[in-house]
Amino acid sequence: xTIARATTARREHVHRRATSRDRLIAFLMLLPSLAAIAIFxxxxxxxxxxxxxxxYTTSRPDLTFVGFDNYAQLxxxxxxxxxxxxxxxxxxxxxxxxxxxxxxxxxxxxxxVKGESIFRSIYLFPMAVSFxxxxxxxxxxxxxxxxxxxxxxxxxxxxxxxxxxARWIADARVWPNIEVPGLKVRLWVPLAMIPVVAAAVxxxxxxxxxxxxxxxxxxxxxIKEAARVDGCSELQVLRxxxxxxxxxxxxxxxxxxxxxxxKTFDLIMTMTGGGPGNKTExxxxxxxxxxxxxxxxxxxxxxxxxxxxxxxxxxxxxxLYNRRAQSVER
Amino acid sequence: MARALLYCVMIAxxxxxxxxxxxxxxxxxxxxxxxxxxxxxxxxxxxxxxxFNRAWNGGQGTTxxxxxxxxxxxxxIPATVISCxxxxxxxxxxxxxxxxxxxxxxxxxxxxxxxxxxxILVPLVAVLSSVGLYGTLPGLMLTHIVYGIPITTLIFRNxxxxxxxxxxxxxxxxxxxxxxxxxxIMLPLSAPGFVVVAIWQFTSIWNEFLFGLIITNDPRxxxxxxxxxxxxxxxxxxxxxxxxxxxxxxxxxxxxYIFLGRYFLRGLLAxxxxx
Numbered sequence: 001x002t003i004a005r006a007t008t009a010r011r012e013h014v015h016r017r018a019t020s021r022d023r024l025i026a027f028l029m030l031l032p033s034l035a036a037i038a039i040f041x042x043x044x045x046x047x048x049x050x051x052x053x054x055x056y057t058t059s060r061p062d063l064t065f066v067g068f069d070n071y072a073q074l075x076x077x078x079x080x081x082x083x084x085x086x087x088x089x090x091x092x093x094x095x096x097x098x099x100x101x102x103x104x105x106x107x108x109x110x111x112x113v114k115g116e117s118i119f120r121s122i123y124l125f126p127m128a129v130s131f132x133x134x135x136x137x138x139x140x141x142x143x144x145x146x147x148x149x150x151x152x153x154x155x156x157x158x159x160x161x162x163x164x165x166a167r168w169i170a171d172a173r174v175w176p177n178i179e180v181p182g183l184k185v186r187l188w189v190p191l192a193m194i195p196v197v198a199a200a201v202x203x204x205x206x207x208x209x210x211x212x213x214x215x216x217x218x219x220x221x222x223i224k225e226a227a228r229v230d231g232c233s234e235l236q237v238l239r240x241x242x243x244x245x246x247x248x249x250x251x252x253x254x255x256x257x258x259x260x261x262x263k264t265f266d267l268i269m270t271m272t273g274g275g276p277g278n279k280t281e282x283x284x285x286x287x288x289x290x291x292x293x294x295x296x297x298x299x300x301x302x303x304x305x306x307x308x309x310x311x312x313x314x315x316x317x318x319x320l321y322n323r324r325a326q327s328v329e330r
Numbered sequence: 331m332a333r334a335l336l337y338c339v340m341i342a343x344x345x346x347x348x349x350x351x352x353x354x355x356x357x358x359x360x361x362x363x364x365x366x367x368x369x370x371x372x373x374x375x376x377x378x379x380x381x382f383n384r385a386w387n388g389g390q391g392t393t394x395x396x397x398x399x400x401x402x403x404x405x406x407i408p409a410t411v412i413s414c415x416x417x418x419x420x421x422x423x424x425x426x427x428x429x430x431x432x433x434x435x436x437x438x439x440x441x442x443x444x445x446x447x448x449x450i451l452v453p454l455v456a457v458l459s460s461v462g463l464y465g466t467l468p469g470l471m472l473t474h475i476v477y478g479i480p481i482t483t484l485i486f487r488n489x490x491x492x493x494x495x496x497x498x499x500x501x502x503x504x505x506x507x508x509x510x511x512x513x514x515i516m517l518p519l520s521a522p523g524f525v526v527v528a529i530w531q532f533t534s535i536w537n538e539f540l541f542g543l544i545i546t547n548d549p550r551x552x553x554x555x556x557x558x559x560x561x562x563x564x565x566x567x568x569x570x571x572x573x574x575x576x577x578x579x580x581x582x583x584x585x586x587y588i589f590l591g592r593y594f595l596r597g598l599l600a601x602x603x604x605x
Contacts, residue, residue: 033483034435036476040454041445042438043453044449129584130580136572263446273563283448284446304451
């Protein structure tokens with residue numbers, strides 16, 4: 001008790017000596033970064049929001065306030081409706097495939113095999129490569145070939161797997177092509193999106209694996225061993241012990257992957273350029289075209305704001321939750 | 331038996347993962363006479379660096395990657411160094427000199443890491459133009475540094491959080507101030523943190539595309555990713571040259587990954603906040 005009090009007293013003494021000058025210096029050192037973020041993130045976002053409410057729709061600056069006209073126009077547009085559909089399809093397929101495949105890879109690597117680190121490195125290496133490189137390589141793999149098969153189609157033909165041949169990124173169909181009253185766009189899956197998802201999964205599933213591996217390493221072997229002693233099969237251990245304990249990892253992975261998927265730009269730009277017939281175009285690409293080809297700055301700003309809102313709905317609660325979790329830990 | 335199956339699955343998957351790289355490598359090593367789409371999966375019969383040569387130096391309607399490669403290096407190296415220094419200082423303040431509201435400021439800072447950059451493009455172009463940095467490599471560098479602040483700060487803050495506060499207090503008892511504690515206590519412990527952040531920033535900036543596309547409107551100032559995208563969009567460029575170009579772009583970050591993968595992974599997991 002006396003020792004504890006003595007320590008506290010010493011700490012207080014130290015704190016008094018930690019002059020207010022040092023505290024001021026600390027704050028001043030942080031200030032440039034804070035200012036940069038205040039301007040480049042918050043200021044710019046506010047400015048984009050403001051522009052999206054103006055009539056700045058041609059190359060001539062016109063900052064007349066028009067309310068939510070640009071947004072209304074977007075949502076009535078067939079092309080933007082297609083964009084949103086494509087983004088939802090991409091995100092859903094990418095997220096589910098990536099999580100399941102990432103978990104599968106993690107379980108494989110974690111099963112005490114020889115050369116574990118080599119396998120892990122191979123499954124993870126696409127993360128180190130630019131989306132542009134991925135796009136170039138996979139575009140050639142998924143180009144069906146007009147007269148003669150190329151890419152994967154050629155490989156499948158050689159292996160006698162003709163049944164697997166498809167039109168891939170050249171397929172402009174939407175399947176099952178459901179019409180919904182009030183929407184200008186047919187639902188559901190634009191088939192050309194599937195190869196894009198495959199390339200994205202190739203690139204990102206290793207990241208998912210790494211997250212799950214970190215989680216798996218955190219589960220004490222004793223718990224699993226106890227269940228085995230009680231007569232659980234490996235599958236039961238997985239279902240009743242491992243998977244429930246991985247739930248927080250899954251949550252983090254969902255947030256990170258979804259926000260990456262909502263922002264996707266590079267990969268689609270390189271692999272399909274949004275085609276065929278806008279079937280793989282997502283809002284981030286449309287924003288780029290509106291601003292830099294059509295010079296519709298206000299429209300581009302509106303698309304960007306919608307995109308930001310989608311990401312924020314996901315990220316802001318996550319950031320707040322993380323902050324609370326950290327202050328509880330302390 | 332089950333073990334054998336396990337190995338088979340893992341090896342098959344490993345092959346599937348390297349398939350695109352295999353294609354890139356064999357294609358870019360082929361002689362032009364051997365480059366035809368129906369032989370794209372065949373190994374080259376003769377070793378040739380013609381495709382590399384064309385992708386690197388250009389010619390016959392193709393702009394080579396050499397200039398862009400240099401542009402990327404000019405942007406990436408200073409941006410990485412400055413990012414490390416800024417991140418380290420911010421992390422030091424936010425972990426060892428907490429003040430009222432510093433946690434809130436940190437959370438506000440982190441938000442910058444997650445925004446879609448489309449939402450800041452319009453004013454970014456306007457502001458860079460007005461200060462004369464639009465269409466310049468310093469402009470691109472500045473942009474990468476600013477939007478790298480959140481992640482570098484996060485990694486260093488979490489890293490320094492594991493340095494006991496008592497060390498800082500001991501330094502204070504000895505009469506050391508803000509900078510001396512940083513220089514004599516924190517910096518000597520920081521090497522792994524610097525490696526993680528440097529690798530992370532190097533890889534992200536090298537691989538980045540959108541800022542490069544928007545900010546460098548002059549073809550001579552393009553970074554490699556933009557040059558590759560242009561090359562692959564051009565009808566005059568043969569696909570084997572595109573493949574060689576892709577390999578050139580991928581090489582630096584792959585080399586870093588092969589030799590320093592462990593640190594790369596740590597940066598990667600830091601992006602999921604608690605990692």
